[in-house]
Amino acid sequence: MQYLEFKISCKEPYREIMVAELAEIGFDSFLETDEGIDAYIQEDQLVRASYQEIIDRYQESASLKVREGKMAKVNWNEEWEKHYDPITVGDRVYVRASFHQARPEFKYEILINPKMSFGTGHHATTYLMISHQLNLDHQGKRVLDIGAGTGILAIMAQKLGAKEIEAFDIDEWCVENGDENFDLNGMSHVRMGKGTVREVNPKGEFDIVLANINKNVLLDEMEVYSALVKKGGHLLLSGFYVHDIADILKKANAYGMELVDEKSKDNWAALVMKKP
Ligand SMILES: C[S@@+](CC[C@H](N)C(=O)[O-])C[C@H]1O[C@@H](n2cnc3c(N)ncnc32)[C@H](O)[C@@H]1O
Numbered sequence: 001m002q003y004l005e006f007k008i009s010c011k012e013p014y015r016e017i018m019v020a021e022l023a024e025i026g027f028d029s030f031l032e033t034d035e036g037i038d039a040y041i042q043e044d045q046l047v048r049a050s051y052q053e054i055i056d057r058y059q060e061s062a063s064l065k066v067r068e069g070k071m072a073k074v075n076w077n078e079e080w081e082k083h084y085d086p087i088t089v090g091d092r093v094y095v096r097a098s099f100h101q102a103r104p105e106f107k108y109e110i111l112i113n114p115k116m117s118f119g120t121g122h123h124a125t126t127y128l129m130i131s132h133q134l135n136l137d138h139q140g141k142r143v144l145d146i147g148a149g150t151g152i153l154a155i156m157a158q159k160l161g162a163k164e165i166e167a168f169d170i171d172e173w174c175v176e177n178g179d180e181n182f183d184l185n186g187m188s189h190v191r192m193g194k195g196t197v198r199e200v201n202p203k204g205e206f207d208i209v210l211a212n213i214n215k216n217v218l219l220d221e222m223e224v225y226s227a228l229v230k231k232g233g234h235l236l237l238s239g240f241y242v243h244d245i246a247d248i249l250k251k252a253n254a255y256g257m258e259l260v261d262e263k264s265k266d267n268w269a270a271l272v273m274k275k276p
Contacts, residue, residue, distance in 0.1 A: 002042070002043040002044075002070065002071075003040050003041065003042060003043065003070070003071045004040070004041050004042075004043050004046060004068065004069070004070060004071070005038060005039075005040055005068070005069045005070070005071050006027075006038070006039045006040075006041075006066055006067070006068050006069075007033070007035075007036075007038050007066065007067040007068075007069070008035075008036045008037050008038070008039060008064060008065070008066050009033075009035035009036040009063075009064070009065040009066075010035075010036040010037070010058070010062040010063065010064050010065075011061075011062050011063045013266070013267065014036075014058055014061065014062035014064075015032070015036055015037055016123075016124070016266055016267070016268070017058070017062075018036070018037060018039070018054070018058065018062065019037060019039070019123075020214070021054045021058075022039050022041075022051075022054065024214065025047060025050045025051060025054070026041055026042075026045040026046065026047070027039045027040060027041045028040065028041060028042070028045075028171070028173060035065075040071075043070070084097055084114065084120060084122075086100045086103075087120070087121045087122055087127075088106070089121060089127055089130045089131060089134070090131065090134060091106075092106060092107045092108055092134065093106060093107075093108045093109075093110065093121075093130060093134070093156070094106035094108070094109050094110070095109075095110045095112055095120060095121040095152065096109070096110075096111065096112070097111070097112060097113050097114070098111055098113055098184060108156070108159045108160070110152060110155050110156060110159065110185065111155075111181065111184040111185055112150050112151075112152055112155075112181050112184075113177070113180060113181065113184065114150050114177065120150065120152070121152060123268075124265040124266040124267075124268040125212050125238040125239050125268050125270060126149075126152060126153070126212065127265060128238055128263045128264070128265055128268065128269070128270035129153050129210060129212050129236055129238050129270055130152070130153065130156050131263055131270075132236050132261060132263060132270055132272050133153065133156050133157065133160060133208075133210075133236070134160070135261070135272075136160075136208060136234060136236075136272070138157050138160035138161050138162045138207075138208065139160070139161035139162075140161065140162075140163045141157075141161075141162050141163060141164075141206075141207035141208055142162070142163065142164045142165075142204070142205075142206045142207050142208075142230075143157040143162040143164070143165050143166075143206060143207065143208045143209075143210065144165075144166050144167075144202055144206040144208070144209045144210065144228060145157070145165070145166070145167035145168075145210045146167075146168065146197050146209065146210065146211040146213065146221075146225070147169055147170075147211060147212060147213040147217070147239075148167035148168060148169045148174065148178055148192060149169060149171075149174050149178070149212075150174070150177055150178060150181050151167055151174075151177075151178035151179075151181045151182055151192060152181070153167075153210045153212065154167040154178075154182070154187075154190065154210075155181060155182070155185045155187065157208065157210070158185065158187050158190070159185075162208070165187070165190050166190075166193070166202055166206075167190065167192050167193065168192060168193030168194060168195060168197075168200045169192060169193075169194065170194065170195060170196055172194065174192065175192045175193070175194045178192030179191055179192050196217075196221070197221050197224045197225065197228075198221070198224060202228060205228060205229065205230040205233070206228055206229060206230060206233060207230055207233045207234070208233060208234050208235075208236065209225050209228050209229050209233070209234070209235045209236070210236045211225055211235070211236070211237055211238075211239075212236075212237075212238040212239045212270070213239045214239045214240065215239065215240040215241075215244050215247070215248065217239075218237055218239065218240065218248060218251075219247065219248070219251050222248075222251045222252055222254075222255055223255050225237075225255075226252065226255035226256060226257050226275070227255075229257070229275045230275065231275055231276070232274070232275065232276075233274070233275055234260070234272055234273065234274050234275075235252070235257055235272075235273040235274075235275070236270065236271070236272055236273075237252070237270065237271045237273065238268065238269065238270035238271070239268075240268070240269055241267055241268060241269060242264050242267055242268070242269045244269070245262070245269050245271065248269075248271065249271065252271070252273050256275060256276070257273035257274065257275055258273060258274050258275075258276055259271060259272070259273055259274075260272050260273065260274045
């Protein structure tokens, strides 16, 4: 598999925005660097015009400088070991890779070997989703994780006592990586599905539905998510900016969901909706 590497130097606060925009067009791995980000995409996945459009849009405001290179083979584990530090969410959750030291003083330890999937807790949206999950009763509940990435939110649900968990993602790498992470966290009974919510078509209703994806997908699939939430159950949404809250809320309200909590970090937002 031939990969392209783009070494992008950019000013803050544009690093996160660049990651989000490039992820939208198929970039599947990012490393934070002192100058900005290194972004990776499979060569046959790159649509030059879409890429150029993003670069042109932020060129000036973010003072972008890009160096492009080709990589025949990437040792992602080695890359991650160099760049991936453990993180904490509040004082109860510790997210680490298997090569990091355990920290038993944390109540919930999540093991994630991320490879190329999004979702280590480093991104604000993952962090916000976990923070919301910590405030929700998961005990004995049925939980659905849509756009599960590394599987981190499904794993958090399991640690919080969920009884039945389903998770899926459209990305083949996430499916492989998710299963590995489920195994690492003693969840071999859960397997990551592949596809969109319409393709996977989960059966029945769920107490908690988690969807950290992006604005367009959330708007497009909101009707399906809402239908999957039990009466009295919750829908947690993230993957959009604070300035998009009104659009997301309007759509969720239109399908009968009511806002019960809202958090933001680094300009990203996460909402907790409830079906009355
Ligand atoms: C922002 S990441 C979130 C990953 C993880 N849930 C977390 O919170 O860290 C979004 C994930 O959604 C996946 N995705 C994008 N569009 C999707 C869709 N329509 N259905 C399911 N997954 C999708 C991407 O492949 C990516 O892994």
